[in-house]
Amino acid sequence: MPELPEVEVVRQGVDRWVTGRTVAEVEVRHPRAIRRHAGGAEDFAAVLVGRTVTAVRRRGKYLWLPLDSGDALVGHLGMSGQLLVVSPGTPAETHLRARFAFADGGQELRFVDQRTFGGLAVDPAGAPLPSSIRHIARDPLDPEFDDDAFVAALRRRRTGVKRALLDQTLVSGVGNIYADEALWRVRLHWARPSESLTRPAARALLAAVREVLGSALAAGGTSFDSLYVNVNGESGYFDRSLAAYGQGDRPCPRCGTPIRREPFMNRSSYRCPRCQPGPRRPRR
DNA sequence: CGCAGGCCCTGGTAGC
DNA sequence: TGCTACCAGGGCCTGC
Structure with a gap:
């Protein structure tokens, strides 16, 4: 269901709320939410803690958050994925899969996904794209679309x-x-x-x-x-x-x-x- | 290599 | 009421 327009709306929201902030804590609540990440959920959390998000980018239906480490947090919403910005202490959503708290103690980022077709991974940021999404073509709203x-x-x-x-x-x-x-x-x-x-x-x-x-x-x-x-x-x-x-x-x-x-x-x-x-x- | 089809997954709903 | 079948569908993977 989320196609380019929906993912772009999410990108803008995550950019506004998360760019420039430093990850303090990562909680993975469902192993399937972490996809194609070599070290699994444990490594996923470990490599994110202490990292600062420098931007939020999109290619097609994929999102990625370049980090100050040179890696990027790559995400796909699949059919039912949501990225929500909520106050710390908000009760867990029914299908909460992963939770990111930040060093400033402000709003959390949460990945909620009923059907678990979506997923997250940390990948070398690469240029111009993280390696896991290099096969994805540009979209028709991309100024460089040919x-x-x-x-x-x-x-x-x-x-x-x-x-x-x-x-x-x-x-x-x-x-x-x-x-x-x-x-x-x-x-x-x-x-x-x-x-x-x-x-x-x-x-x-x-x-x-x-x-x-x-x-x-x-x-x-x-x-x-x-x-x-x-x-x-x-x-x-x-x-x-x-x-x-x-x-x-x-x-x-x-x-x-x-x-x-x-x-x-x-x-x-x-x-x-x-x-x-x-x-x-x-x-x- | 290009293309087609199976599969993953959960909740809502229609039908019996 | 309670069960089953079906539907939503993006992308990875396999096989031809």
Whole structure:
């Protein structure tokens, strides 16, 4: 559920509250919350204590906090992860996985994650990226995103266009919600072969992805329930603007035809059957 | 190498 | 009421 706009809202909150502060105590309450960290939870905590956070950065749906040690705290929210800023002594949240207290005795940072698809690790900060996220492509809101390279790569793929949009090594930050919204905007079916897109069509799709990500970010993100929240526990309101995603049987805002929900990659895809008709030669 | 599919996980809800 | 089945879905991993 947290895609680029939601993760960016979290990044801004963590940056505001945590950058410049020194870690005093780390409590790991669930071993699964620490992922791909060589020394496990114990080492994770040990290497963080005494370190100062120098920034909060994001690539796609990943966050990382460079530290004064030259390492970085890398995090992914998965499906249900939250980073919350709360007063010390606040009772433990039901799915509290890790807790960070700071030397100034101020607000704590907490990682809460119901489904435990998210995770944290400490990794060498590297340049420009920690090694664990070097395979993640730039996102369309990144000033250095290469539009021409994306269009070319998309048209080289031999897959359905929605699969391509969800491939974080091609373009990052896009998940099921914003893929469906962007495809609806440019009237493309999710199974349209990516190689069959003309260059202008691929450019229009990229523009739609940018628009929908930007609008959602301006709205503070999308939320259907209390799972996705900013660091203060508040939800965004972009869900009121969704045209296709989650709108099964509701009228298409463009033509009134009921939006259809279909199985896609063991999940769901939403489209307007009239605006986004099936391609002759689908690629799933 | 590129691509497809399985799996991880918990809570809410629909249906019987 | 209480049980089961299903759904939410990002990314790692494996196999073809």
